[in-house]
Amino acid sequence: MAASRVEGPLMIVAGPGSGKTRTLTTRIAHLVAECGILPSQCLAITFTRRAAAEMRERLDQLFPVGTDEVSVHTFHSLGLAILREHAEAAGLRAGFRIASESDRLALVEAELEVPPHKAESLIDAISVAKRTATEASPELAEALAMYKQAMTARNWVDFDDLIGLTVQLLTAEPAITTLYRARFRFISVDEFQDVDEQQYRLLSLLAPPGSNICVIGDPDQAIYGFRGADASSFERFRADHPNAKLVRLDRNYRSSGTIVTAAAQVIEPAQSSERVAEYVRDMAERITVHAAPSEVAEAEFVIATIEELIGGHTFFSIDSGRANGGEVNLSFADFAVLYRTRAQADALTEAFARSGVPFKKHEQAPLAEDPALRAVLAELATVESGTTGQPLASALSVATTRARANRDFSPRQIDAAAQRLGALAAASRFDRTRFFDAVAVTSEADFFDPRADRVSLLTMHAAKGLEFPVVFIVGLEDGVMPLYWDHPNPSELEEERRLFYVGMTRAKDRLIMVRALKRLWRGKLRQLPASPFLGDIEAELVKQQMRDLPRKAAADHQLNLF
Numbered sequence: 001m002a003a004s005r006v007e008g009p010l011m012i013v014a015g016p017g018s019g020k021t022r023t024l025t026t027r028i029a030h031l032v033a034e035c036g037i038l039p040s041q042c043l044a045i046t047f048t049r050r051a052a053a054e055m056r057e058r059l060d061q062l063f064p065v066g067t068d069e070v071s072v073h074t075f076h077s078l079g080l081a082i083l084r085e086h087a088e089a090a091g092l093r094a095g096f097r098i099a100s101e102s103d104r105l106a107l108v109e110a111e112l113e114v115p116p117h118k119a120e121s122l123i124d125a126i127s128v129a130k131r132t133a134t135e136a137s138p139e140l141a142e143a144l145a146m147y148k149q150a151m152t153a154r155n156w157v158d159f160d161d162l163i164g165l166t167v168q169l170l171t172a173e174p175a176i177t178t179l180y181r182a183r184f185r186f187i188s189v190d191e192f193q194d195v196d197e198q199q200y201r202l203l204s205l206l207a208p209p210g211s212n213i214c215v216i217g218d219p220d221q222a223i224y225g226f227r228g229a230d231a232s233s234f235e236r237f238r239a240d241h242p243n244a245k246l247v248r249l250d251r252n253y254r255s256s257g258t259i260v261t262a263a264a265q266v267i268e269p270a271q272s273s274e275r276v277a278e279y280v281r282d283m284a285e286r287i288t289v290h291a292a293p294s295e296v297a298e299a300e301f302v303i304a305t306i307e308e309l310i311g312g313h314t315f316f317s318i319d320s321g322r323a324n325g326g327e328v329n330l331s332f333a334d335f336a337v338l339y340r341t342r343a344q345a346d347a348l349t350e351a352f353a354r355s356g357v358p359f360k361k362h363e364q365a366p367l368a369e370d371p372a373l374r375a376v377l378a379e380l381a382t383v384e385s386g387t388t389g390q391p392l393a394s395a396l397s398v399a400t401t402r403a404r405a406n407r408d409f410s411p412r413q414i415d416a417a418a419q420r421l422g423a424l425a426a427a428s429r430f431d432r433t434r435f436f437d438a439v440a441v442t443s444e445a446d447f448f449d450p451r452a453d454r455v456s457l458l459t460m461h462a463a464k465g466l467e468f469p470v471v472f473i474v475g476l477e478d479g480v481m482p483l484y485w486d487h488p489n490p491s492e493l494e495e496e497r498r499l500f501y502v503g504m505t506r507a508k509d510r511l512i513m514v515r516a517l518k519r520l521w522r523g524k525l526r527q528l529p530a531s532p533f534l535g536d537i538e539a540e541l542v543k544q545q546m547r548d549l550p551r552k553a554a555a556d557h558q559l560n561l562f
Contacts (some may be wrong), residue, residue, distance in 0.1 A: 016505035017254025081160035098440035131228030192217035299351035471507035477528035
């Protein structure tokens with residue numbers, strides 16, 4: 001096929017479980033293998049390092065020869081690469097560093113002379129202002145000016161600058177923009193529904209109307225409005241690229257027909273387009289709903305159900321009646337427990353720790369904020385300052401040994417941190433600049449390992465892009481899911497609905513939804529009604545789970561969920 005036949009913009013609207021990453025990488029492989037496009041002319045952009053790694057792995061499988069010439073980036077790693085290449089033109093000095101969240105908070109506290117809680121709120125406001133490119137209030141504008149001045153003095157940039165400064169550079173320097181347009185003739189963007197204003201501007205600079213840009217995503221999974229993402233990005237793309245070809249991928253290959261149907265009923269009131277959810281798998285196990293007496297009982301119910309499904313992992317589980325055989329081929333890695341806020345994780349982690357069921361709490365927090373990892377990095381800085389030309393791998397080894405002597409952390413914590421740093425060093429080919437850049441732009445969630453045999457505890461935001469045979473969604477009370485303070489804002493309520501939709505569609509085989517009749521919430525013991533989203537699911541798809549737990553919670557009366 002001639003290259004001219006693939007030119008022009010393409011918009012793919014793809015539902016959950018439709019194989020977005022597979023579709024995108026297959027398109028790139030098609031361009032190279034069948035259309036004669038050079039791999040070096042292809043750029044793929046996504047949002048997380050984990051997704052970028054998955055893209056790279058799929059490309060390696062599709063055409064192993066020359067695949068490393070395809071540029072695969074997150075938005076932030078792309079911005080960073082451009083700024084490293086043109087630092088002076090961007091107004092940066094050589095060797096600029098990406099400031100961590102801790103660095104930024106300390107800077108704001110010192111320069112603006114504000115307490116920690118005020119510094120945190122200012123940092124959040126500054127980030128939103130940068131991502132949305134909106135005019136700041138006089139107070140925020142003054143704080144932002146002082147913040148920028150202090151960052152420049154230290155030769156620091158923050159995470160948002162990786163996009164914002166790149167947009168400024170390409171806008172001010174047409175010759176550099178022309179350079180990148182010539183380099184990346186075919187651009188593919190995953191999870192397009194999550195782009196914010198600055199990311200959209202960056203794409204527009206690299207791929208003006210008529211360019212060979214393919215965007216793929218799902219407007220019904222737009223869940224980052226609080227970060228400045230624009231849920232109407234597809235409508236905007238259509239307006240900017242009126243000749244864009246539209247392709248819909250509505251068939252869900254991941255979840256059972258029951259889960260797909262229920263999720264479609266939940267999202268229907270907010271659906272951005274007329275779409276019919278199609279499922280490939282049969283209607284199967286109905287969705288379980290359960291009302292627990294408290295958040296403690298909620299956690300106990302989750303653990304008891306896991307042990308029952310898996311067959312019990314200890315003799316105590318079997319003797320106590322909490323497990324009776326289980327299902328074939330289920331392991332702890334097949335289970336995920338999703339919640340709306342981090343505060344909900346406390347009761348869950350305490351219950352899992354007591355039970356002995358292996359688990360891991362995953363977060364989207366920056367990797368560099370992990371205390372044990374920071375301890376290794378601090379030792380690494382000491383090692384680096386006292387040596388000349390020592391290989392990075394050797395320096396990391398010495399730093400890890402020194403950090404183990406720090407009794408603030410267990411050897412296991414230090415070793416886990418060192419393992420992650422070692423993986424980033426290897427991925428950076430032991431180049432120091434690339435290594436420290438990678439540490440700065442990596443999140444804890446990027447190290448999610450589906451092979452680890454433990455139950456995953458995640459926020460619904462952190463679960464995006466993942467899938468599990470069995471998913472629990474807990475905290476399904478009005479005010480918790482959807483989350484709001486006094487009265488829900490309509491636009492925020494719609495985003496909460498989309499978030500619940502994302503959570504539901506993480507499940508492949510079983511979906512179990514739980515709420516607490518009473519919960520310690522925002523400093524008080526509260527009785528909250530069931531989430532209104534549950535009422536959107538027809539009764540035929542749901543079964544009420546009536547169970548007596550083997551512990552103290554067994555004495556509590558099981559009430560109807562609705």
